[in-house]
Amino acid sequence: GRTVKLAVVAGDGIGTEVVEQGLAVLEAAVAGSDVTFGTTELDLGARRWHATGETLTDEDLATIRRHDAILLGAIGDPGVPSGVLERGLLLRLRFELDHYVNLRPGRLYPGVRSPLAEPGEIDFVVVREGTEGPYVGNGGAIRVGTPHEVANEVSVNTAFGVERVVRDAFARAQARPRKHLTLVHKHNVLVHAGHLWRRTVERVNADFPDVTTDYLHVDAATIFMTTNPSRFDVIVTDNLFGDIITDQAAAICGGIGLAASGNINPDRTSPSMFEPVHGSAPDIAGQGKADPTATVLSVSMLLAHLGLDDAAGRVERAVAADLAERGARVRSTAEVGADLAARVRG
Amino acid sequence: GRTVKLAVVAGDGIGTEVVEQGLAVLEAAVAGSDVTFGTTELDLGARRWHATGETLTDEDLATIRRHDAILLGAIGDPGVPSGVLERGLLLRLRFELDHYVNLRPGRLYPGVRSPLAEPGEIDFVVVREGTEGPYVGNGGAIRVGTPHEVANEVSVNTAFGVERVVRDAFARAQARPRKHLTLVHKHNVLVHAGHLWRRTVERVNADFPDVTTDYLHVDAATIFMTTNPSRFDVIVTDNLFGDIITDQAAAICGGIGLAASGNINPDRTSPSMFEPVHGSAPDIAGQGKADPTATVLSVSMLLAHLGLDDAAGRVERAVAADLAERGARVRSTAEVGADLAARVRG
Numbered sequence: 001g002r003t004v005k006l007a008v009v010a011g012d013g014i015g016t017e018v019v020e021q022g023l024a025v026l027e028a029a030v031a032g033s034d035v036t037f038g039t040t041e042l043d044l045g046a047r048r049w050h051a052t053g054e055t056l057t058d059e060d061l062a063t064i065r066r067h068d069a070i071l072l073g074a075i076g077d078p079g080v081p082s083g084v085l086e087r088g089l090l091l092r093l094r095f096e097l098d099h100y101v102n103l104r105p106g107r108l109y110p111g112v113r114s115p116l117a118e119p120g121e122i123d124f125v126v127v128r129e130g131t132e133g134p135y136v137g138n139g140g141a142i143r144v145g146t147p148h149e150v151a152n153e154v155s156v157n158t159a160f161g162v163e164r165v166v167r168d169a170f171a172r173a174q175a176r177p178r179k180h181l182t183l184v185h186k187h188n189v190l191v192h193a194g195h196l197w198r199r200t201v202e203r204v205n206a207d208f209p210d211v212t213t214d215y216l217h218v219d220a221a222t223i224f225m226t227t228n229p230s231r232f233d234v235i236v237t238d239n240l241f242g243d244i245i246t247d248q249a250a251a252i253c254g255g256i257g258l259a260a261s262g263n264i265n266p267d268r269t270s271p272s273m274f275e276p277v278h279g280s281a282p283d284i285a286g287q288g289k290a291d292p293t294a295t296v297l298s299v300s301m302l303l304a305h306l307g308l309d310d311a312a313g314r315v316e317r318a319v320a321a322d323l324a325e326r327g328a329r330v331r332s333t334a335e336v337g338a339d340l341a342a343r344v345r346g
Numbered sequence: 347g348r349t350v351k352l353a354v355v356a357g358d359g360i361g362t363e364v365v366e367q368g369l370a371v372l373e374a375a376v377a378g379s380d381v382t383f384g385t386t387e388l389d390l391g392a393r394r395w396h397a398t399g400e401t402l403t404d405e406d407l408a409t410i411r412r413h414d415a416i417l418l419g420a421i422g423d424p425g426v427p428s429g430v431l432e433r434g435l436l437l438r439l440r441f442e443l444d445h446y447v448n449l450r451p452g453r454l455y456p457g458v459r460s461p462l463a464e465p466g467e468i469d470f471v472v473v474r475e476g477t478e479g480p481y482v483g484n485g486g487a488i489r490v491g492t493p494h495e496v497a498n499e500v501s502v503n504t505a506f507g508v509e510r511v512v513r514d515a516f517a518r519a520q521a522r523p524r525k526h527l528t529l530v531h532k533h534n535v536l537v538h539a540g541h542l543w544r545r546t547v548e549r550v551n552a553d554f555p556d557v558t559t560d561y562l563h564v565d566a567a568t569i570f571m572t573t574n575p576s577r578f579d580v581i582v583t584d585n586l587f588g589d590i591i592t593d594q595a596a597a598i599c600g601g602i603g604l605a606a607s608g609n610i611n612p613d614r615t616s617p618s619m620f621e622p623v624h625g626s627a628p629d630i631a632g633q634g635k636a637d638p639t640a641t642v643l644s645v646s647m648l649l650a651h652l653g654l655d656d657a658a659g660r661v662e663r664a665v666a667a668d669l670a671e672r673g674a675r676v677r678s679t680a681e682v683g684a685d686l687a688a689r690v691r692g
C-alpha cells in the first residue's frame with residue numbers, strides 16, 4: 001500500500017467548510033484501494049495572523065515540503081490588510097514551492113447554466129504562469145502619501161521561466177484531441193515581455209509540430225471568452241493575464257463556485273497545491289451555504305497529479321453527474337459533499 | 347460663426363472607411379448651425395510607415411497641436427512589426443497630448459443583442475487612465491534570444507497622475523443619477539500601485555461626498571461584467587486594466603463595432619482624440635462591410651467635448667434610433683453612414 005502525505009490548509013471563512021467536504025470525497029475516492037492519505041492540518045491564514053502576526057514561517061514551509069501535495073481552502077478575512085496574506089502566504093507558497101504551472105480548466109458541464117446566451121461547448125484549460133510576471137513582488141514606492149509619490153510595479157519575465165511553462169502547455173495541448181494552443185499576452189504594448197513570450201512559443205512549437213497555435217491580445221481574449229469560448233483549447237499566458245481571464249472563464253462556466261485550480265510543480269521538486277479559485281467569502285461563512293464543488297474538482301486534479309487517474313476520474317464523473325441533475329435544488333455544503341462522496345463510492 | 351479645426355487620422359484598413367462616414371455624420375450634425383469644421387487629413391499609419399519608415403514626426407505632432415480635436419479611424423496592418431505603430435504612433439499621441447482620461451462608455455442600446463442571456467440594463471462609463479501604468483514603455487530586456495534573457499516591464503504610477511484621473515472620474519460620477527464610482531485594480535498583489543490608487547480614491551472622495559464608492563479586484567470585475575453589469579455606473583482604473591475590461595465591456599454591449607472612445611485632455615492644453623475601440627480589421631478592409639457606428643458614436647463624444655451638446659445629442663439619438671430598428675438587416679458601411687446622417691438631419 002502507498003501512503004500519500006497531504007498537507008491541508010483549510011484556511012479561513014468558507015475555506016474550512018469546503019475542505020471538510022473535499023477531504024470526505026477524497027476518502028471515498030481511495031476507500032478500498034491500496035492508497036491511504038495521511039493528512040497534516042496546518043494552521044495558516046487570517047486566524048493565525050490575528051493571533052500571532054505570523055503568515056508563513058520557515059518551519060511551516062519545511063513541514064509543508066515534507067508532504068506529497070497540498071489541499072488549500074481559502075485564505076483571508078476583511079480584518080487583514082490587503083496584500084499581507086496574499087503576498088505573505090498564498091503567493092509565497094506558489095513562489096517557494098515553484099508552482100510555475102497554475103492550471104485552471106474552463107469547462108461548462110452539462111446541466112450548468114452559463115450566463116452566456118449561446119455558450120456552445122466550453123472545454124479549455126488555462127496554463128497560467130505562476131512564478132513570474134507582475135506577481136514577483138518587485139515593486140516599490142517613494143514619497144508615499146505625498147503629492148510626489150511614485151509607485152512602481154515590475155513585471156519580470158525570464159527565458160527560463162517562460163520556456164518551462166510554454167513547454168508544459170504544449171505538452172498538454174498535444175495530449176488533447178484538438179491539439180491547439182493560444183498564447184494570450186499584450187505584445188503590442190508590453191513589447192519586451194510580449195516578444196519573449198511570442199518567440200518562445202514559436203521556438204518550442206518545433207518540438208510539438210502537431211500542435212497548432214494562435215495568438216490573442218488579452219483584451220481580444222476577453223471578447224472571445226464572451227462571444228466564442230468554444231474556440232479555446234489550451235491557453236498559455238502570463239501570471240496576471242491568467243488571473244484575469246480565469247475569473248472570466250469561471251464566470252462563463254457557471255461561476256467560481258465550480259472553478260478548480262492546481263498550482264503545479266511539474267518537476268516534482270516540491271509538493272503541488274490544489275485549491276478552488278474562489279476566496280474565503282466572509283459574507284456567507286459559517287452558514288453551510290458554500291458550494292464545495294470547486295474544492296472537490298480540485299481534489300480530482302490533485303488525484304490526477306499523484307497518478308491516481310482512476311480515483312480522479314471517479315471524482316470528476318461524480319461532479320459531472322451531480323451537476324447534470326442539480327437543477328435549482330438548494331443543498332447545504334455538507335449535503336453536496338455527502339452526495340458527491342456517495343456518487344464516488346458508486 | 348465658430349470654426350473648429352479638426353485633425354483627421356483615417357489610418358489603415360477599415361479606418362478610412364469608417365472615418366468617411368463619421369465625417370459625413372459630423373457635417374450633418376452641424377449643418378445649418380454657425381459652427382463649421384475645417385479638417386486636415388494627416389497621412390499617418392501603416393501606409394506611411396511602409397513608404398517612409400516614419401511613424402509620427404515632430405512636425406506631424408506640431409501640426410496636430412494646432413487643431414482643436416482629432417478624429418482617428420484605426421491604425422495598423424499585419425506587415426508592420428508588433429509595437430511599432432502602437433508605441434510609435436497611437437500611444438505616442440496619447441502620451442504627448444497628455445490624454446490622461448481614456449473615456450469608454452459601456453452601454454447596451456435598446457435593440458442590440460448582447461451575448462449575455464440576461465444582460466439587464468447596461469449603462470456605465472469606464473474612465474481608463476491614459477498616460478501611466480504598464481503603458482509607459484518603461485521596459486527592457488537583456489540577453490535577448492539567449493536562454494538567459496530577462497525581459498522586464500515597469501508600471502509607473504504617480505500621485506499626480508492617479509489623482510487627476512480619479513478626480514475626473516468622481517466629477518463624472520457626480521453628474522450621473524446613480525453617483526457611484528467603482529475602483530478596479532489588484533491591490534492585493536500590486537500592493538504599491540494598488541494602495542496609491544486606493545488611498546487616492548478615499549482622499550478625493552472627501553471632495554465629492556455625495557458619490558458612493560466601492561472597490562473590485564480586476565479579476566472579480568470580469569465576473570461582474572458577465573453576471574451583473576448593471577451594477578456599474580462609473581469605473582476608474584489603470585491603463586492596462588482599463589484596456590482589458592473595456593474590450594469585455596464592448597463585447598457584452600454588442601461588440602466592438604459599437605464601442606466608442608475618447609482620449610481626453612480635460613485641461614485642454616492639447617487636442618483630445620476620439621476613436622472607435624476596434625482596430626483596422628485587415629480581413630474585412632476595402633469591402634464596405636465595416637460598421638461605422640463606433641466611429642459615429644466617437645463623433646458624438648467629440649462634439650460633446652467641444653461643448654456642442656446639441657449636435658452631440660442628435661448624433662447619439664440617431665445611433666440609438668438606428669440600432670433600435672436595425673434588426674438583422676445587412677447594410678454597407680456607406681449605407682449605415684447615410685442612414686445615420688439622414689436621421690441626424692431629421
Ligand SMILES: CC(C)[C@H](C(=O)O)[C@@H](O)C(=O)O
Binds near residue numbers: 086090091534535565
Ligand atoms: C488572492 C490572489 C492573490 C490570487 C491571485 O491573484 O492569484 C487569486 O485571485 C487567484 O486567482 O488565485
Ligand SMILES: CC(C)[C@H](C(=O)O)[C@@H](O)C(=O)O
Binds near residue numbers: 189219432437589623
Ligand atoms: C492598439 C493598442 C495599443 C490599444 C491599447 O492597448 O490601448 C487598443 O487596444 C485600445 O484599447 O485602444
